[in-house]
Amino acid sequence: MPKKKVIETKKLGRVFINGDIEVHALSEINISIEEGEFVAIMGSSGSGKSTLLHILGCLDQPSSGEYYLDGVFVNTLNKNELADIRNQKIGFIFQSYNLLARTTALENVELPLVYDRTGRFSNSKELAKKALEQVGLGNRTHHKTNELSGGQQQRVAIARALVNNPALILSDEATGNLDSRTSIDIADLFVTLNNEGKTILMITHEPEIAQFAKRIIYLRDGHVLTDELIHNRSTKESALKDLELIT
Amino acid sequence: MKQLLKTFKVAFKSINKNRTRSLLTALGIIIGVAAVIMTISAGEGATQEVQNQISGLGTNLLMITTKKEHRAGIDVRMGRRIEKKDFDILQKNSIWMSKLSPFIASGVRAIGPQGNKSTTIYGVSSDYFEILSREIVSGDVFTEEDVNSARKYCVIGETIKEELFAGTDPVGHQIRINKVPFTIIGLLKEEGKGTMGQDQDDMLIAPYTTILNRLYGHRSGYNMIMASALSENHIVDAKIEATELLRESHRIKEGEDDDFEIMTQIELQEITGNVTGILTLILGAIASISLIVGGIGIMNIMLVSVTERTREIGTRLAIGARESDILTQFLIEAIVLSLAGGVLGILLGIIGNQIIYKATDFYIPTDVNSILIGFGFSVLVGVVFGYFPARKAARLNPIDALRYE
Ligand SMILES: Nc1ncnc2c1ncn2[C@@H]1O[C@H](COP(=O)(O)OP(=O)(O)OP(=O)(O)O)[C@@H](O)[C@H]1O
Numbered sequence: 001m002p003k004k005k006v007i008e009t010k011k012l013g014r015v016f017i018n019g020d021i022e023v024h025a026l027s028e029i030n031i032s033i034e035e036g037e038f039v040a041i042m043g044s045s046g047s048g049k050s051t052l053l054h055i056l057g058c059l060d061q062p063s064s065g066e067y068y069l070d071g072v073f074v075n076t077l078n079k080n081e082l083a084d085i086r087n088q089k090i091g092f093i094f095q096s097y098n099l100l101a102r103t104t105a106l107e108n109v110e111l112p113l114v115y116d117r118t119g120r121f122s123n124s125k126e127l128a129k130k131a132l133e134q135v136g137l138g139n140r141t142h143h144k145t146n147e148l149s150g151g152q153q154q155r156v157a158i159a160r161a162l163v164n165n166p167a168l169i170l171s172d173e174a175t176g177n178l179d180s181r182t183s184i185d186i187a188d189l190f191v192t193l194n195n196e197g198k199t200i201l202m203i204t205h206e207p208e209i210a211q212f213a214k215r216i217i218y219l220r221d222g223h224v225l226t227d228e229l230i231h232n233r234s235t236k237e238s239a240l241k242d243l244e245l246i247t
Numbered sequence: 248m249k250q251l252l253k254t255f256k257v258a259f260k261s262i263n264k265n266r267t268r269s270l271l272t273a274l275g276i277i278i279g280v281a282a283v284i285m286t287i288s289a290g291e292g293a294t295q296e297v298q299n300q301i302s303g304l305g306t307n308l309l310m311i312t313t314k315k316e317h318r319a320g321i322d323v324r325m326g327r328r329i330e331k332k333d334f335d336i337l338q339k340n341s342i343w344m345s346k347l348s349p350f351i352a353s354g355v356r357a358i359g360p361q362g363n364k365s366t367t368i369y370g371v372s373s374d375y376f377e378i379l380s381r382e383i384v385s386g387d388v389f390t391e392e393d394v395n396s397a398r399k400y401c402v403i404g405e406t407i408k409e410e411l412f413a414g415t416d417p418v419g420h421q422i423r424i425n426k427v428p429f430t431i432i433g434l435l436k437e438e439g440k441g442t443m444g445q446d447q448d449d450m451l452i453a454p455y456t457t458i459l460n461r462l463y464g465h466r467s468g469y470n471m472i473m474a475s476a477l478s479e480n481h482i483v484d485a486k487i488e489a490t491e492l493l494r495e496s497h498r499i500k501e502g503e504d505d506d507f508e509i510m511t512q513i514e515l516q517e518i519t520g521n522v523t524g525i526l527t528l529i530l531g532a533i534a535s536i537s538l539i540v541g542g543i544g545i546m547n548i549m550l551v552s553v554t555e556r557t558r559e560i561g562t563r564l565a566i567g568a569r570e571s572d573i574l575t576q577f578l579i580e581a582i583v584l585s586l587a588g589g590v591l592g593i594l595l596g597i598i599g600n601q602i603i604y605k606a607t608d609f610y611i612p613t614d615v616n617s618i619l620i621g622f623g624f625s626v627l628v629g630v631v632f633g634y635f636p637a638r639k640a641a642r643l644n645p646i647d648a649l650r651y652e
């Protein structure tokens with residue numbers, strides 16, 4: 001049985017116009033990602049990684065080309081439909097966590113369910129608690145944002161991305177603000193979630209983090225440079241061993 | 248609907264998380280609403296007090312004066328003076344007016360055993376005391392006979408007694424008024440301060456005949472004629488009667504205007520009611536400005552709050568909030584804050600009224616309308632001044648908002 005396509009783009013392009021200057025941030029992007037994949041996106045600064053992620057996450061719309069998310073043709077959706085699709089099909093993880101200040105972990109994780117209009121979730125507290133357990137923070141549910149370490153905050157953010165059971169988890173440099181060891185923990189958490197069936201797409205600058213994924217896409221100047229499967233994936237153990245060799 | 252409920256919760260949490268800021272935001276409204284309530288109530292209180300005093304004059308009262316016109320801020324006499332002839336005609340022919348008295352007021356210097364003071368003397372007939380129901384606490388009032396003989400008798404107010412005859416019963420003593428010696432035959436019951444703060448006990452009352460003949464040689468005009476109708480039901484009859492008698496006496500032809508004015512106690516009440524009503528309105532309007540200032544305060548802090556919370560707004564949009572969700576959240580925050588400010592302001596206003604009452608004895612009934620106005624205004628302010636920041640929040644581009652430092 002062929003697997004379902006979570007992402008399919010056809011000749012996707014994004015042009016920013018600043019006065020007279022046109023910036024072609026993305027052009028001719030053809031990507032197809034199936035359910036259960038774990039993809040890392042790499043590329044130098046300004047290569048268009050974030051721009052791509054914003055379009056895939058329905059925060060931005062392409063200037064040209066077509067985008068299908070979980071079978072939905074995104075190009076023609078209006079603002080409210082885009083908001084709803086973000087709420088139902090996407091889980092975002094950001095470099096700077098973006099948690100609500102002075103708010104408990106549980107309430108932060110509940111947040112996407114506040115905007116759920118489908119009514120498919122009956123007990124949001126229960127779901128948020130479960131998501132926090134999934135990221136290993138079952139004992140921190142009532143801690144406030146400022147009482148958690150950076151790594152813990154990012155785990156809360158990951159739980160928030162999981163709570164609505166999205167078709168796709170998008171992460172833009174989730175480990176960018178964390179030390180190497182904590183980064184490896186987060187990457188390992190992604191692997192665990194992927195093993196549980198989540199489709200994950202993560203942007204990263206760090207090759208050793210990208211190495212945890214199953215597939216790497218390199219971008220350069222808004223084009224796909226390479227798109228390859230990884231044969232010798234890192235594990236937490238191998239990554240920690242490599243880390244010790246350096247230090 | 249369910250979404251609105253959830254947004255309400257979000258807004259409440261957000262207010263609760265920033266209690267100090269929320270309180271500061273509401274402060275402008277609290278003070279504004281309290282100011283509105285206190286000024287409107289004070290205006291109403293003053294109005295009631297004036298009305299009470301006018302009704303205290305006696306509900307049957309009529310005042311007949313010469314016609315005056317208001318020119319460049321001064322009253323200019325337009326008609327003939329009201330004089331003895333008018334009084335005699337009214338007294339002789341009237342059916343509906345039971346009591347009549349001329350009224351002459353004049354500034355004088357009174358000299359007693361303990362010093363002298365400038366005061367006002369009123370020349371009236373013996374009926375005056377009944378028309379205005381002024382009572383005597385010691386001695387007696389003068390009689391018709393005293394008036395007819397122009398006796399140099401007078402009745403004095405409490406203030407005169409205090410200043411010129413402190414510690415003694417002044418009745419029977421002499422008092423010199425503009426050098427003319429008068430015998431004090433009675434002491435008026437204390438009335439207290441008038442509406443405009445004037446001392447109603449700083450006066451002398453003497454027969455009008457005495458004042459015209461002994462004090463002024465031969466002055467003939469009256470300031471007015473005071474009369475009381477037979478009963479409250481006959482005020483209009485009395486007014487019509489007096490009008491007809493005076494028109495005849497003044498030989499005014501049909502179609503020509505009266506050259507005198509007759510004011511009843513009810514009309515007086517209406518006029519002063521209008522004046523104090525306008526006063527209340529002006530005070531209320533001034534107080535409303537403070538509400539608007541409070542509203543601008545809300546807008547200001549909400550705008551700052553939107554900027555401060557740009558990342559939060561970006562996050563909410565990214566995880567699926569619609570623009571309308573953000574708009575309603577911020578609008579609800581503004582409305583709840585100004586509403587809470589309104590309620591607190593109402594309480595503060597009521598307490599303020601009580602404090603003023605305790606401190607100055609000026610009773611201010613907290614006006615129900617002022618509460619409604621204050622409440623309605625605060626909601627309006629919340630909507631009007633909350634909308635702009637809320638719209639600004641809702642229209643943020645999520646990508647820029649997420650990156651905002
Ligand atoms: N809103 C915008 N207006 C104009 N140009 C933009 C805008 N957003 C991105 N760009 C341009 O598009 C190109 C790609 O930017 P993007 O943020 O996707 O790069 P990136 O690969 O995520 O880089 P980094 O690794 O530094 O985050 C850059 O040249 C950038 O200047």
Ligand SMILES: [Mg+2]
Nearest residue numbers: 049050051172
């Ligand atoms: Mg980027």
